[in-house]
Amino acid sequence: MSSRITRAFAIAAAALAAATALSACGDDDKSTADASGEATALRLGYFPNITHAPALVGVKNGLFTQALGSTKLEAKTFSAGPAAIEALFSGAIDATYIGPNPAINGWAKSKGTALKIIAGSTSGGAALVVKQGINSAADLKGKKIATPQLGNTQDVALRHWLKGQGLNADQQGGGDVSILPQDNATAVQAFAQGSIDGAWVPEPNVAKMVTESKGKVLVDEKTLWPGGQFVTTHLIVSQKFLEQHPATVKKLLQGHIAAVNYLNTDKAAAEKATNDQLAALTGKPLKDPVLKSAFANLTFTVDPIAPSLYGSAKHAEEVGLLEPVDLKGIYNLSPLNELLTASGKPAVNDSAA
Known part of the structure; x- marks a missing residue:
């Protein structure tokens, strides 16, 4: 493995260790529960990129805020997966939209303790x-x-x-x-x-x-x-937050499902909302031909397309960028499947096949 990757993993591991130490010392946690047991705030990461369109429209149209109810949404943007993973490790965010390989690396370096994949988001593109x-x-x-x-x-x-x-x-x-x-x-x-x-x-x-x-x-x-079909973006949550605030995670998933449904059912409005949020974050909206071409190349789905995650990990191993890693347990799709079943939609699975 290259020295640069080794250093990146070391930084992430150090961040995780620091977060654990702070937690043990009673560090102020902005995600503390209210009397109902739900988190008072949820800090959500995402990228100003069209492959994160469910997050973009979820924030722009207030879909997360509506689903979370009394829990305050604090959205934070990142430009790269490793930075988002470090933020999750350190406790700076509770959940984030992210690509498959950073999630795999985060799982590997935390020895399966830092995160869970709770839903798919985007395929292709x-x-x-x-x-x-x-x-x-x-x-x-x-x-x-x-x-x-x-x-x-x-x-x-x-x-x-x-x-x-x-x-x-x-x-x-x-x-x-x-x-x-x-x-x-x-x-x-x-x-x-x-x-x-x-x-x-x-x-x-x-x-x-x-x-x-x-x-x-x-x-x-x-x-x-x-x-x-292959996973481009999915939604992950810190295991600590999931264990402490399962009801809040379920509400986050409700907002996520609403965002994906919006992207798939009202495409013209969704394209505009996505571009408006990109413009607000970057100051540069996409030109119309680029926007339409990019959207046509993407599929938005809550299915995590698990086989492609296992495949990506295998590919990284084969080219020497990842040590062999056991991904068993990286998914927790139970909250998502409860919501899908309740709405009459088919459940998704985490099978490697």
């Missing part, structure tokens, strides 16, 4: 976009390809795909294909300027690179998973 003239894996030899971060979900996907094509890429940017860690905004700009040959990115960056910089999709990640 990731691809390898390249310059015109690159038509196959063989054409990538000697090329520079960006991913958001070493060891993140898209980075693992690219490295695993390249390995399957007989191409190697080391963690220092060498090998047949040079993989460069760049945040999404930097990668989009670098691609437009011609300083990289492509990038494996999530939406809306795929749409930006195609519509604004004449890129082409070489690999749509949907084609690599059974049924074209």
Whole structure:
């Protein structure tokens, strides 16, 4: 495992240890219960990214606030999974929307004590976009390809795909294909300027690179998973918060279900609400062609698509970015399934198959 990943894991582990010590010393907990046993506040993390659309519309339209009732919602945004995991470890947030690989890493480093996945959120919306003239894996030899971060979900996907094509890429940017860690905004700009040959990115960056910089999709990640379904974003909660405030977690899930339903039933309004919230957070709304293209490439679902999580972990192991990890127990879908069953909808499962 690379020194950078080792350092990141060490930081996360230290944060977890610090949080445990603070808790033992009676540190002020903003999520303390009221007389009913429910939390007085719920601190929810999410990213200003269209793949977190259920969170964006849930906050924008007050769906979480309505579901939580007397519990105050405190929403916090993050730009990367590791930062959100560290915040969860330290007790700065209680729950967060996040990608699969940061959740896997957090589970592994806390030895299964820090978090639970309680619902799916988003499927799809990731691809390898390249310059015109690159038509196959063989054409990538000697090329520079960006991913958001070493060891993140898209980075693992690219490295695993390249390995399957007989191409190697080391963690220092060498090998047949040079993989460069760049945040999404930097990668989009670098691609437009011609300083990289492509990038494996999530939406809306795929749409930006195609519509604004004449890129082409070489690999749509949907084609690599059974049924074209794979987890891009899901909802996790700290185990401590879940144990102390199960009723509040259930209310959070009610708001989450409402947000997913809204995205799937009132698409035009949902696109606008998502874009309005993105603009409020970043100051830059998505252009209409990018917005519509990105939405068309995403599926919003409360199903966590568990087989793809186990698959992602296996892929990370195979490319040397994760030590073997037992994911048994990473899910707690009981609160979600109680709500789904009560509303006459089919339950979801955490099976690896």
